Amino acid sequence: MVNHSLLRPELRPPVQMALLDDILGIVRANSLWPMTFGIACCSIEMMAAGASRFDLDRFGAGVFRPSPRQSDVMIVAGTISKKMAPTVLTLYEQMPAPKWVIAMGNCAISGGPFVYDKQYAIVNGTDVILPVDVYVPGCPPRPEALIQGFLELQDKLTKGGKTNFIRHFKRWPRKEQP
Amino acid sequence: MSFLEDITPVLAQRFGVENLTAQDRARHGYDLRLALDQERLTELVGLLKEAGCYLEYITAVDQGQVLELLYFFGRYDQPPFRLQVKVAMPKGVAVPSLAGIIRAADWQEREVFDMFGQRFAGHPDLRRILLSEDADFHPLLKDFKPGPEHGGEVVNLERK
Numbered sequence A: 001m002v003n004h005s006l007l008r009p010e011l012r013p014p015v016q017m018a019l020l021d022d023i024l025g026i027v028r029a030n031s032l033w034p035m036t037f038g039i040a041c042c043s044i045e046m047m048a049a050g051a052s053r054f055d056l057d058r059f060g061a062g063v064f065r066p067s068p069r070q071s072d073v074m075i076v077a078g079t080i081s082k083k084m085a086p087t088v089l090t091l092y093e094q095m096p097a098p099k100w101v102i103a104m105g106n107c108a109i110s111g112g113p114f115v116y117d118k119q120y121a122i123v124n125g126t127d128v129i130l131p132v133d134v135y136v137p138g139c140p141p142r143p144e145a146l147i148q149g150f151l152e153l154q155d156k157l158t159k160g161g162k163t164n165f166i167r168h169f170k171r172w173p174r175k176e177q178p
Numbered sequence B: 001m002s003f004l005e006d007i008t009p010v011l012a013q014r015f016g017v018e019n020l021t022a023q024d025r026a027r028h029g030y031d032l033r034l035a036l037d038q039e040r041l042t043e044l045v046g047l048l049k050e051a052g053c054y055l056e057y058i059t060a061v062d063q064g065q066v067l068e069l070l071y072f073f074g075r076y077d078q079p080p081f082r083l084q085v086k087v088a089m090p091k092g093v094a095v096p097s098l099a100g101i102i103r104a105a106d107w108q109e110r111e112v113f114d115m116f117g118q119r120f121a122g123h124p125d126l127r128r129i130l131l132s133e134d135a136d137f138h139p140l141l142k143d144f145k146p147g148p149e150h151g152g153e154v155v156n157l158e159r160k
């Protein structure tokens, strides 16, 4: 059980129902572990987002796991070719539930620049093969956009961010010095 | 004495002066072009490997009845050296595979097979590499017309 007296008053839920779900939501939202997995140019921006300048670790999402068994989030960063689609699907199925998918970039959203009449090699969007939670548009999206995608995903897990007290945490007010 | 000056007489003597053309590197990106019969390919590649050359890439050009295979060999050298080997033969004739001599040729040949349908005799594992396994077409051939039967979706990009 969580000691609610530790929460600031405005964050204390008035009626505490489905408490476990809330707690798990907060915990999951603040330790999203993405999979190390990039399939085209967008993954370069994903790497930048994970590196020190943009620092995805600030949001608890910088622990890129090299195995699907250890990860919660799949960032589909790039073009899914028809050859690659079964592999992407296998990786998704290997991830333990609960799991989420971020479609990063126009290719992963809809096929992007590769959509033209009768093209034979590209899957037109991740949602053709997988359920997608967050779409991050751009070609490629800037790392900030990916970070915002992660914040959206966190909000999705924490009732629109209402219960995500870790995000809203500000410094405890200092005692006035005499 | 550069490697180019070394190798040119050797190639001219073994494979015929008339097959060898000097090229302007600044314009074409390579120094020498050698037109070759496909039977002598392995012989040439053995020689180049002895001389310390590596395979840069293999590609092909569809010329109607004839398929031109282009092999590019380079050498870490100063000044740099690059050789184009052009093997032209009718479509459907198998070319000896280089995978036994140069390991890197394995995937390159698979790609040429994938895109042009060229077969390589003695290749250890000639499967599709870029297109899906069940594809039954070779998209870089000139007479290839993409259509719904190739799994392509018909997309209407006209604005309504």
Ligand code: SF4
Pocket (backbone or CB within 6 Å): A040, A041, A042, A043, A077, A078, A079, A104, A105, A106, A107, A108, A112, A113, A138, A139, A140, A141
């Ligand atoms: S959306 Fe643009 S940058 Fe991203 S994978 Fe596609 S082509 Fe590359």
